[in-house]
Amino acid sequence: MSPVFPMLTVLSMFYYICLRRRARTATRGEMMNSRRAIESNNRALPTNVEIVQYAKEVLDFSSHYGSENSMSYTMWNLAGIQNVYPSSGDFTQTAVFRTYGTWWDQCPSARLPFKRTPPDFYSQDYVELAFEDPVYPTAVHILETYHPGSVVRVLACSANPYSQNPPAEVRWEVLWSEAPTKVNGPQARQFTPCIKQINFPTNLIRLEVNSSLLDYYTELDAVVLHGVKERPVLSLKTTMIDMNDDDEDEDEEKDGGGMESLNKQFSVAALKEWPTNGYFDKLPYELIQLILSHLTVPDLCRLAQTCKLLYQHCCDPLQYIHLSLQPYWARINDTSLEYLQSRCTLVQWLNLSWTGNRGAISVSGFSRFMKICGFELVRLELACGHFLNETCLEVIAETCVNLQELNLSSCDKLPPQAFNHIAKVGSLKRLILYRTKVEQTALLSILNFCSELQHLSLGSCVMIEDYDLIASMMGAKCKKLRTLDLWRCKNITENGIAELASGCQLLEELDLGWCPTLQSSTGCFTNIARKLPNLQKLFLTANRSVCDTDIEELAANCTHLRQLDILGTRMVSPTSLRKLLESCKDLSLLDVSFCSQIDNRVVLELNASFPRVLIKKSFTQ
């Protein structure tokens, strides 16, 4: 053994010991601090007091049961402290969405679902709440007071809706997500999903709901946000590795972190050259196309980055005939549309509902996309598209010459003049204007020129002055009308109904819920029953004048009836209901909530005799 070796060993040992000691002091201090902080939260160095906040304001939502400008059953009730909880029942002071269960998927106006919906996307409706102070959330409590169990997703936004400057980056993080589960019973509960920790403070929370498993309308009373002002101490492991906020690991991509990751997938990537494609060369083109048609859009984009052959397949416009970007609403922006442009030249069904808000999509970005991809469009979904303006509708009207279905549900920021352009789309078969500001002249124009209309939704269109005139126009021009939603159309009378019933004899679905100006004594409901024998769905919600005669007329004439809502009338007796149930063998939904002559005992009796009908009887206490 040479004398150098022991020398080296001693030296290395010496260095090793010194280095270890330095390392220990460097990291041990940190470790000690965080351990101390964890063990003794009260004595933590920065004050990490938990702040509890109720929602200050409801910023946006996709639908609600109540009337615009009302306090009853509207989404605005979700702000502030609870009004009803812990009581259970159907109360006016809660937030209620427009639909529940699967009833709207089973009626003549039901829409076909888009293919390629990712298995973890269940959301049907949403509501966005702003809180006063941005915090790092530690808990979210949702106070549900009636038929709970609808919340499927909770998200937090990095943008502060109250800040003066527009945010540099708008990032949505999923705090919690789960498939809808059946909750038995209508009793109130406090729902506290187990949320994950995020690395930015937030005062903008979004709830997404799915009511398909519920027996009746769900009602939410309040949302409580617990959080801390200072970034909470994370687990020991993560403190050591300390974090870069722009971590781009696999998990974040799956959770839908930033738009960057999705856009990266869309963009052209440098692809490796290989001499052959192995077995893929043996498969026919169409077969690979068929296999790929089962992939979700992000997976399709990831696959495109693997090799030139699959890139060719994944960018083939035939893969994008039906394209739904709604599940990825948080990540779609102008850049995404730009990347998709070349592939979407043949798109026929396009779903951009919920996308583009808070500056993600610009008018020019959307217009550019439409001009390239709009020609073949048959179905266009733009629900809650708050980025839309008049120019966008003008572009749609110009480029989408084959458009048959247009959904502008809850586009309440669209100015009234924007709707003037819709009349140019003469091929329209379905038009949804729920909760929009469409005005009388524009609507009359649409009805005049869109004679192919089969499905029309004018629910909560508050700017229409004279619904009798609208109904008259429909009766005259829209002979092919099959479904009509006139929910909360405040001033329609028996005259409008008469013209409608005479002119639109193909009507299978008619929603006249909360139309108080219709009086049974004028014979309008009898008229409906006699003139519209094909009716499958009839909603007369909260019409207090519906009486036995009307029910008997329905029983005699509308034997195909499947769904009937007569909530809130005092004038219907069990006898006439029995006649109806005997006559209408297809009836599956009967809502007799708050009908004073139909008490629970009657409901039980009817249930026993007619087990296939679901009889709904809501209660307040």
Add this chain to the structure above:
Amino acid sequence: MKSWWVPVLEVEGMCCQAGGGGEGRGESRTGGFVAQDEVCGHRPRFKLQAWSGLQTEKSAGSSAANSTVGVADGVGGWRDYGVDPSQFSGTLMRTCERLVKEGRFVPSNPVGILTTSYCELLQNKVPLLGSSTACIVVLDRTSHRLHTANLGDSGFLVVRGGEVVHRSDEQQHYFNTPFQLSIAPPEAEGVVLSDSPDAADSTSFDVQLGDIILTATDGLFDNMPDYMILQELKKLKNSNYESIQQTARSIAEQAHELAYDPTYMSPFAQFACDNGLNVRGGKPDDITVLLSIVAEYTD
């Protein structure tokens, strides 16, 4: 579920009896509320001392700039339709209270509160029936003005220095038939009296520190003439919560006693006599009395 008269009205000395005995539980058809809205704004100077002791929610950072008091008197006779007469007046007042708490009103337009409340009643899934008078009083603290809206024969008095300086006018179609808000069943449309909220009388005037505002249903005014009310109010020593409650309670109790005195010449009997009807005695009725004092606002 809380009944609508807890806790506001109980502590304000409401005395409730079912008109005409016989009803077991004695639910009153009258109702009232006192509420504070959450409008942020100028630094307030005055407030209605009436509810200094009450719990009201305040969101962080806002100061309440207005106070509102309201009473409603349900019209009987709805029992024939199987309707509980207290449902309408109670729901009306609860809705007004909610509107005020959420700041969905303009202080100088109390008729607006009535109109909006009435429209909200129609938005209820429950088929509400009934009718009621209503009186709303809003103190605008920043301008020191009192804005009032009165529909029917409930009303208010403003007492300063032992004298009545302002009072509401009764609105009657004819004898014992006050103006009233109502929701009628469909078969009785056009037969049942139904006044629009716009028909309410509306007044505005300045108030001073120390002014006493008494808001009550006709059960009080029909049984107790002004001088008796003023006598009771003289006993109000200071503007703390207990004294006000005590005084309001004693006024209501006294009116209640007088109502059942068959020989007493009540204001109601006097009015009847003046119109050719020979009657004496009090008028048994439900009585709601709300007392408030304009006091200095301290943060």
